[in-house]
Each structure stands twice: as structure tokens, then as C-alpha cells.
Amino acid sequence: MEQKAVSENKLLNRIIDTISSFDEKLAEVAGWVVVVMMLTISYDVAMRYIFNAPTTWSFEINRYMLIFVVFIGGGWTLPSGGHVSVDIATERLMERKRILLDTVTSLMAGTYVLVFLIQSIVFTNDAWEHNVRSTEYLAWPLWPIRMFLVIGAAMLLLEYVIRIIKNSATLCLATDQTS
Amino acid sequence: MEWYIILFLLVTSLMLFLFIGVPVAFSLGFLSIIAALIFWPGTSGLYGVALAGYGHMGNYTLVCVPLFILMAQLVMHSRMGTDSYEVADRFLRRLPGGLGMTSTVFGAIFGAVCGASTAGTATVGLLSLPEMIQRRYNPGMSGAIVAFSGALSILIPPSVILILYGTLANESIGALFAGGIIPGILMTFLALAYIFLRVSLNPEVAPRDDVRFTWQEKFRSLWKVWSLLLVILALLSTIYSGIATPTEASAIACLLVFIIALSKRSLDLKTTRKALLHTVRTTAMIGWIIIGATSFGYVVIYSGCAAELTDWVVSLPVPTNVVVILLMFGFLVMGMFLDPAAIVMMTTPIIMPILTALQIDTLWFGILMAVNMCAGNISPPMGLNLYIVKGLMPGQVKLGALFKAAVPFILLDVLTIVLIMIFPGIVTWLPSLMV
Numbered sequence: 171m172e173q174k175a176v177s178e179n180k181l182l183n184r185i186i187d188t189i190s191s192f193d194e195k196l197a198e199v200a201g202w203v204v205v206v207m208m209l210t211i212s213y214d215v216a217m218r219y220i221f222n223a224p225t226t227w228s229f230e231i232n233r234y235m236l237i238f239v240v241f242i243g244g245g246w247t248l249p250s251g252g253h254v255s256v257d258i259a260t261e262r263l264m265e266r267k268r269i270l271l272d273t274v275t276s277l278m279a280g281t282y283v284l285v286f287l288i289q290s291i292v293f294t295n296d297a298w299e300h301n302v303r304s305t306e307y308l309a310w311p312l313w314p315i316r317m318f319l320v321i322g323a324a325m326l327l328l329e330y331v332i333r334i335i336k337n338s339a340t341l342c343l344a345t346d347q348t349s
Numbered sequence: 350m351e352w353y354i355i356l357f358l359l360v361t362s363l364m365l366f367l368f369i370g371v372p373v374a375f376s377l378g379f380l381s382i383i384a385a386l387i388f389w390p391g392t393s394g395l396y397g398v399a400l401a402g403y404g405h406m407g408n409y410t411l412v413c414v415p416l417f418i419l420m421a422q423l424v425m426h427s428r429m430g431t432d433s434y435e436v437a438d439r440f441l442r443r444l445p446g447g448l449g450m451t452s453t454v455f456g457a458i459f460g461a462v463c464g465a466s467t468a469g470t471a472t473v474g475l476l477s478l479p480e481m482i483q484r485r486y487n488p489g490m491s492g493a494i495v496a497f498s499g500a501l502s503i504l505i506p507p508s509v510i511l512i513l514y515g516t517l518a519n520e521s522i523g524a525l526f527a528g529g530i531i532p533g534i535l536m537t538f539l540a541l542a543y544i545f546l547r548v549s550l551n552p553e554v555a556p557r558d559d560v561r562f563t564w565q566e567k568f569r570s571l572w573k574v575w576s577l578l579l580v581i582l583a584l585l586s587t588i589y590s591g592i593a594t595p596t597e598a599s600a601i602a603c604l605l606v607f608i609i610a611l612s613k614r615s616l617d618l619k620t621t622r623k624a625l626l627h628t629v630r631t632t633a634m635i636g637w638i639i640i641g642a643t644s645f646g647y648v649v650i651y652s653g654c655a656a657e658l659t660d661w662v663v664s665l666p667v668p669t670n671v672v673v674i675l676l677m678f679g680f681l682v683m684g685m686f687l688d689p690a691a692i693v694m695m696t697t698p699i700i701m702p703i704l705t706a707l708q709i710d711t712l713w714f715g716i717l718m719a720v721n722m723c724a725g726n727i728s729p730p731m732g733l734n735l736y737i738v739k740g741l742m743p744g745q746v747k748l749g750a751l752f753k754a755a756v757p758f759i760l761l762d763v764l765t766i767v768l769i770m771i772f773p774g775i776v777t778w779l780p781s782l783m784v
Contacts, residue, residue, distance in 0.1 A: 194626070197633075201625025204415045204632075208607070211412070211600035215593065232412045232596075239415055240406060240636030243629035252630040253372035253637070271369060278366065279375035285382050286640075289399040319403070 179339055186332050193246040193325060200243025207235050226307045234315050241322025248329045266344060273337040280330035287323035294320050352657035359384065359649065364686055367731070373688045374634070377641035377695070384648045397651075402643035405694075406636065410516050413599035414464070415632040417507045420603040421463035422624035424577065425472045427610035432573040433458050434476045439562045439570045446548035446555040448484060449494045450541050452477035456498025457537040460505035461581045462606070464512070465631060466689070466726050470499025470734045474741040487554040488746040489754035490547070493727070495741075496734035496751075497540055497758040500723040503689060505533035506585060509635065510689050510722055512595065514715045517697040518704075521712075522595045523588045524780040528716045530585075531775050532765060536720070539761045547757075576609045589783060635690050642694030655699045663706045670770065672707060673714070676700065677721055677766055684725015688733065692722065716776045717769055724762035727755045 214228035247253055263271060296302065297313040304310050359380065366376035378399075385398040405411060424430050434455045441450040456473045463469045474495045481491040503510050506526035515522040548555045584602040587593040593601065610616040649655050662672060683692050704711055726734045729752040739748055769775050 197626055197629045198622065200629045200633075201622070204419050204625065204628055207412065208416055208419070208600045208603045211416075211597055212604045215597045215601060229409060233407050233409055236412050236415065237406050239629055240633050244633030244637060246626075247630050247633040247637075250626075250630055252634050253374060275366075275369055275371045278371050278379045282375050282378040282382055282641075285395055286378065286399045289396050292396060293400055293403075 179343065182336060182339060186336065189328060189332065190246070190249045193249060193329070196325075197243045197246035197250075200239045203235050203239055203243075207232050207239075230304065230306050230308050230310075237315060237318050241318040242325075244322050245325030245329065248326060266341070269337050269340055273334055273341075276330050276333045276337070280327060280334065283323055283327045283330060287320065287327055290316065290319035290323055352652075352654045355652060356649070356654050356658065359645075359654075363645075367686055373691050374637035374641040377638075377645040377691060381641070381644035381648050384652070388648070388652050398644050398647055401647040402640035405516070405639050405643060408516055409596060410512060410522065410594075411639075413507070413512060413596040414509055414635060415628055416596070416599035416603045417464040417509065418468065418631050419624065419628040420599070420606050421459070421465070421468045421472075421502075422627050423603070423606045423610055423616070423621075424459070424462050425468065426616070426620045426624045428613060428615035429574070429577050429606070429610065430459065430472055431476065432570075433577060436570045436574050439567045442558070442560055442562065444545065445552070445557065446486075446544040447558075448477060448481045448486060449491065449544045449548070449555060452481070452494055453498045453501075453537055453540045453544065456495075456501045457505060457533060458581075460502040460533065461585070462507075462577070462602075463502045464507045464509040465635075466500045466502045466723075466734060467737060468627075468631070469502030470496060470737045471741070473498045474738055478738075478741055482742070482745060484558055485556050487754070488742065489750035490554055492735070492738040492742060492746050492751045493754035493758050494540070494544065496727045496732070496738045496755060497723075497761070499734050499737070500726045501533055501536060503723050503726065504529045504536065504716070504719045506530065506588075507595070507599065508719065510693055510719050511715060513639070513690060513693045514697055514718065517694070518701060518711045518715060520715060523591060524712055524783060525715055526585065526595070527589050527780040527783060528712055528776045529719060531779055532716055532720060532769060535768070535775065536723070536761065536765050539764065540758065543757060543761060577606075580605045580609070591783070638688060638690045639694050642691045646695040646698050649695070649699055655702070658699065659702045659706065662703050669707050669709060672703070673709065673717070673770065676703075677717065680718060680721040681724060681728070681763075684722055684732075685728045686731050687725075689722035689725060692725070693718070710773070710777065712780060713769070713773050713776050717766055720762055720765050720769065724759050724766075727762075728759050729755065 210225075210228050211232060214225045218224035294313050294316040297311070297316050302312045304312055362383075363376060363380055366380060367373065371379065381398050382395060385394040388394065434451070437454040437458065438448075438451045441447050441454060444450055452473050455477065456469060459469055459472055463472070478491060478495060482488065502508065506529050508526070508529060511525040511529060512522055514520070515525050544555075580602055583605070584598050587601075588595050588598045607616075662675075665672065680692065680696075683696070701711075703709075704714055726732050729735065732755065735748070735751050735755060739746065739751060
């Protein structure tokens, strides 16, 4: 019985590691996108001041890239401990209670992320159905940009779901051992 | 229900969520959706509330946030950070509490390339804490100095807090940056004076050491940092003179730092990767805080609480300055619990009508608020910088000692606020010279 639980936990850990390293890869991609932002804006400034011919796309594309960085890069922020939270209450608790509290707070945060995910799907679908385009020079369809919100929220939700499952598994295991 | 009861309930639930450890961004978001379900039953309310922050994400001015963060990361991870620390050290080491003074001055210099206090505190702490501990400086005081010096990044431009405030208050970012310079220098000198006094009165908190540098060594060390100082100068002057927007200036300054780091051969692929990952992590964190805090602000505004609050504040039979003092007090309390970015995002839309009605200068107020956020970042029980410092000194300092040592530094911040209120010129003089 115990062995089975341990092997289940191992599998769970492997899944968690795979997802986290995937999130980290995406965060790295987002990091290079920041480099592209740096280069394109500098290029735009150079074109304007030296050749008096600013680009038509820099202004718009860089804003889309910011959305990409926040949402696509944001999946990794949670597993890497980047979200600011207060730990004065949690650090004094015993292991078991700490995990229990962490499960409760993950449920709360996860609920919010779920609502955000659903609303951003509505938002993206709206752009897709009505073929909403940017009102600026590029006039790009906006659904792919809004899709970043959906992907980012889904990744974050996944991280929270994993955390909740892992906590529950640890709690169940501890109960098994004590009984 | 009366508006103040609603506001009270919102604020206490928020504090509860934060206290049990829900991340700031998601505490705000979760509370907003609960409030939305109560105020506007059905799912239509959720749409507006959840996506309220999306508009900010498409704001071109905010594009400079990841770029300023990357620039600071590059300085931190390349030799440029260590080099400028060395310069400050050579000039200040012989004074009483020299290492503490060095970290303060370095915090101010690093603040001029760094926009967020977490990165500032981590950088100052990594360089100066080990040495202060080795030289038997009082651990509480050392930690508090680092927390204070790191918080200077909030005020000294570039500053993410001032960028967020500027976009919401429709105030020129260039003017805000210019307004932050003199108060930032003032705060640095106040801290130096405090360290000098404290160590002179009580020498055992910071034992003197006999390392001395010749003037030749001092000035030779300057050679190492001239390029960084040039970038800072170029950055501030182009924004200040209006040649470039903050976003353009941030991209170019970041590129220059990249080139300098590469030419010094102090940046390889591994460090670049690390810097990029940190940049994304911080940007995403700030992004989600913007989203959560905007949702919360949306609830407070559309539930009618904000308008009632404005009416109430404006009708108070007191002089304008008393209102400002009350607001400052409110910010100070919020700063004890919340992240500065969250405070700015949720309160600015709410207090703007109050500032307009009472004809309070929004530039001056923004700087006051930024100084206040510096205090919030180092004030117990939830001042973020104190926790970062504690993380950097594992087992060397108790949180209680750190809290106690931070009090004089919080008072320095309050003193700065008082000085700015009495002499508004400290803030407004430099921006008034702008063309």
C-alpha cells in the first residue's frame, strides 16, 4: 500500500517537473522576446532620428510583445516562487497545517485564475467571431493576441491544480502512515 | 449597505487573504470576483471585473517596464554592479560605519539603473551584507540599511512605481522622474547622516577597520564605472529633455548596458539567460499585480464607494494639507501590508478625483506617494525588503531585530515626506526647469 503511494508520488513528481521545465522554456522564450523589444525599439528610434523614417510597426508590435511576456512567460513565475506573498502566518505552522493552508490558498488563487481563464476565452472568442482587428496601422486580427491571455491563464491554472493535487497526496500519505 | 462598511469589509478581507499567504495579485483578483458576484449577480459582472486590467497591458508606456528590469539585471549580473560598489567603498570606507554608508550610496547609484526595489535590495544585499557581517557590524542595523538602500530604487528614476502612477494620473513620466531625483538624494544624505550619528554615539555597532585607500586608488576606481555613469546620464537627460519617451530611452539604455557588458567580457550566455529569466519573472509578477489591482479598483469605483469616499473627503472641514496628511497616513498603513505596485494601481484611480477637487499638484503628490512606498517596503509586519534581507542573511538575524532596526529608517522616510510637504520645491523645482 505504502509502496504504491510512493510510486504514485514519483509519477506525480515527474509530471510536475516536466510541466515546470516546459514553463521555464517558455519563460526563456519570453526573455528573448524582451531582447527583441529592446532591439526593435532602438531600431525605430535610430530610423526616426537618423533617417527621419520611423517604422510603422514598432509601436504596435512591442505592445503585443509585452502581453506575450507577461502571460506566456508568467506560467513559470509561480513554480519559481516569483509571486509575492506574505509568509508570517505560514512559517510558524506545523508541516501538516502549513500544507493544508497552502491547499486552501491555492484553491482561492486557482478559482480566480479559472474565472480569468473563462472570461479571456469569451474575450478571445469574441475577437475571433467578429473578426476584431487592431484599429492601428497594422490592422492585425486581435484574437491571437488575446489568445496569450488564455494560454497564460491555463498554464497558471495547471500549476495551481498540480499544487493542490500534490498537497492532497502528501496529506493522504501522512494520514496513512500515522494510522 | 453604507459605503464605508463595504470599504471596510473589502479591506479587512484583503488583509486576511494576504495574511494567510495568497499571493498579492491573486488576493486582489479573488476578492474582486467575490465582490463582483455580490454586487452584480450573474456572470456579466465577472467579465468586466476580470478583464479590467487588460487595457493597461496594451499601454505603450508600460513597455519600458521589462526593459528597465532587464537593464538592472544586466548591471547586476555583469561586473558593472561590483565595480560601482567598489568605487563607493573606496571613497567611504574610512568614515564611521563606512560599509553601511557604502551600501546606502551604492543603493542610490544602483537605483539610477533599477526600477524595482526587490532587485535593488537583492543587489545591495548580496554585495554588502557578507562584508558587514564579517566586520562584525550589528546584523539588525546592517539588514535595515540594505532594506532602506534597496527601497531607494522606488524613488530614484527610473522607477516602475512612478511609471505606473504617471500612466494612471496622466502625469508626464519625464517630469515625475525629474521630481524624484532631489528627494532621492535627500534621502540618501539623511541616511548617511543617521549612520554617522548612530555609529559615532555607539561605536560597537560598526567596528572601524583599518583598510585605507590612497586618493590615487580612489580616482582610478572611478575609471571602471565611467561607462555606466554615462548611460545613467544619457538615460535621464534624454527623458528629461523630451528627446526620447521613457520607453525609447529604456530600450536604448538597455542596449548600451548590453554592449558595455559584452565589451567588458563580463556577460556570457549563462548569465544572460539568468538575467532574462529574472526579467520575465518580475515582469509577469508586476503584470498580474496590475491585472489584480485594476480589478479591485474597478470594484471600488463601480460599486460607488470611490465616489462616496471622494465626496466625504472633499467635504471634510479641514485644510488641504490635513487631507494630504491623512492620505499619507493611509498609504503608510497600506504599505505595511501590500506591494507598492498594487497600492499604486488600485488607489490612483480612486484618489485622482480627490486631488483634482482639492487642486493638489499630482506631480508633487506622486513623489510623496513614492517616498511613502519606500517606507512601506521596509515597515513591519509585511515590508517586502525586510523579508528579502532576511533571506539573504539565513540564521544571522531575527525578524524582530530587523523590524526594530528598520524603525529609524522608516522615520527618515517620514521626515522626507514632512520636508517635501513643507518645501514643495524639493520636488517641483527640477521638473519646472523642463522645456
